[in-house]
Amino acid sequence: MSHKQPSTEFPLGVVCHPGQGDLDCLFIETPGAQAELFLQGAHLANWKPRNHQPVLWMSQKSHYTPGKPLRGGVPICLPWFGPNPDNAQLPLHGFARLLPWTVSRMTQSPDGPVTVELTLQSDATTREIWPHDFAAVFSVTIAARLTMSLEVTNTSSVPFTFTEALHTYLAVSDVRKVTITGLEQARFFDKAAGGVAKPASGTPMQITGETDRVYLGTRDSVTVTDPGHNRRLILSKAGSEATVLWNPWIAKAKAMPDFGDDEWPQMLCIETANAMEHAITLGPGACHTLSAMIDVEKLP
Numbered sequence: 001m002s003h004k005q006p007s008t009e010f011p012l013g014v015v016c017h018p019g020q021g022d023l024d025c026l027f028i029e030t031p032g033a034q035a036e037l038f039l040q041g042a043h044l045a046n047w048k049p050r051n052h053q054p055v056l057w058m059s060q061k062s063h064y065t066p067g068k069p070l071r072g073g074v075p076i077c078l079p080w081f082g083p084n085p086d087n088a089q090l091p092l093h094g095f096a097r098l099l100p101w102t103v104s105r106m107t108q109s110p111d112g113p114v115t116v117e118l119t120l121q122s123d124a125t126t127r128e129i130w131p132h133d134f135a136a137v138f139s140v141t142i143a144a145r146l147t148m149s150l151e152v153t154n155t156s157s158v159p160f161t162f163t164e165a166l167h168t169y170l171a172v173s174d175v176r177k178v179t180i181t182g183l184e185q186a187r188f189f190d191k192a193a194g195g196v197a198k199p200a201s202g203t204p205m206q207i208t209g210e211t212d213r214v215y216l217g218t219r220d221s222v223t224v225t226d227p228g229h230n231r232r233l234i235l236s237k238a239g240s241e242a243t244v245l246w247n248p249w250i251a252k253a254k255a256m257p258d259f260g261d262d263e264w265p266q267m268l269c270i271e272t273a274n275a276m277e278h279a280i281t282l283g284p285g286a287c288h289t290l291s292a293m294i295d296v297e298k299l300p
């Protein structure tokens with residue numbers, strides 16, 4: 001594990017040791033929150049702000065196996081979201097979530113929040129799958145507010161195009177009883193309905209069946225009001241033009257080996273993305289940053 005260790009000192013409250021499945025994991029405790037961050041995929045698997053229940057959902061059936069995606073938390077979809085547009089045999093949501101990332105920096109601000117930066121760079125393995133040179137940096141600040149950013153730089157001499165998402169799995173008391181606001185004015189691509197473009201609904205959203213939507217042209221924050229957990233989750237973002245909403249419901253949950261049959265009511269994915277018509281093209285040396293923030297408020 002030594003090659004993955006940062007050259008800097010570990011901030012107070014951060015330890016690195018094998019997590020589930022013996023995968024290298026940073027366990028982070030700050031005055032405002034606790035978190036678990038796996039080096040494989042730079043995968044945030046837990047964020048629990050002090051005095052709140054965990055905000056991220058992890059499946060009890062998740063794999064914790066080198067080279068297999070974790071089910072839950074915040075998978076990083078990169079350099080493509082969903083199926084690869086040119087080759088359906090390539091891994092869904094790209095390879096970034098399957099590879100070990102390197103801790104490149106850890107800092108602590110005087111009032112306690114810890115920021116960890118992990119890096120993934122193109123190499124012979126990634127070039128075989130995706131013939132471009134890039135550097136990706138995932139930065140996460142663990143505090144009462146969760147702040148994540150994904151910076152992608154084109155380190156080659158020709159332009160490339162990519163799509164991406166922070167595929168955030170939120171823990172909810174019962175997905176049928178939460179209300180989602182902030183997407184009312186956005187048109188969307190409805191994958192659960194077979195892949196059709198639909199106009200903005202104009203109303204807050206409630207989940208009543210399998211849901212798999214890519215909302216387009218979205219910059220506003222999204223709020224999930226969850227009376228069962230007595231809280232509101234507010235997801236804001238920057239550098240992102242798409243928001244994905246996903247719940248597999250009954251049949252799809254059963255079909256996934258790494259997803260418990262009865263777990264679907266307890267999760268809701270709200271993903272900060274650049275996908276479909278919002279794919280990003282970067283010229284040589286250019287970079288793009290997508291950021292996502294989560295705040296938790298108790299209901300009055």
Ligand code: TA6
Pocket residue numbers: 069082092093167191212244245246269271
């Ligand atoms: O973001 C929604 C989605 O693209 C769905 O279509 C669904 O398949 C999900 O991601 C999970 O993908 P995964 O590869 O992690 O099973």
